[in-house]
Amino acid sequence: MDxxxxxxxxxxxxxxxxxxxxxxxxxxxxxxxxxTLLFTMVxxxxxxxxxxxxxxxxxxxxxxxxxxxxxxxxxVAFMS
Numbered sequence: 001m002d003x004x005x006x007x008x009x010x011x012x013x014x015x016x017x018x019x020x021x022x023x024x025x026x027x028x029x030x031x032x033x034x035x036t037l038l039f040t041m042v043x044x045x046x047x048x049x050x051x052x053x054x055x056x057x058x059x060x061x062x063x064x065x066x067x068x069x070x071x072x073x074x075x076v077a078f079m080s
Contacts, residue, residue, distance in 0.1 A: 018024040021038075023031050 021034070023034050026034060
């Protein structure tokens with residue numbers, strides 16, 4: 001794909017984004033506020049998923065392994 005084709009493809013994607021979000025009817029300053037809010041929300045969702053999903057997955061695995069007869073790790077250390 002050449003540079004011109006890539007530029008046209010990105011312009012087409014941006015046009016599709018404008019159509020899907022109906023932001024083509026907004027004024028330029030309204031579009032920038034909308035895009036900023038949308039980018040901020042998407043960033044916060046991705047960050048939250050990155051931080052909290054592994055924690056919840058580990059806790060769920062521990063819970064279900066305990067429910068189905070898995071061995072719990074001992075919290076008391078044996079000293080000899």
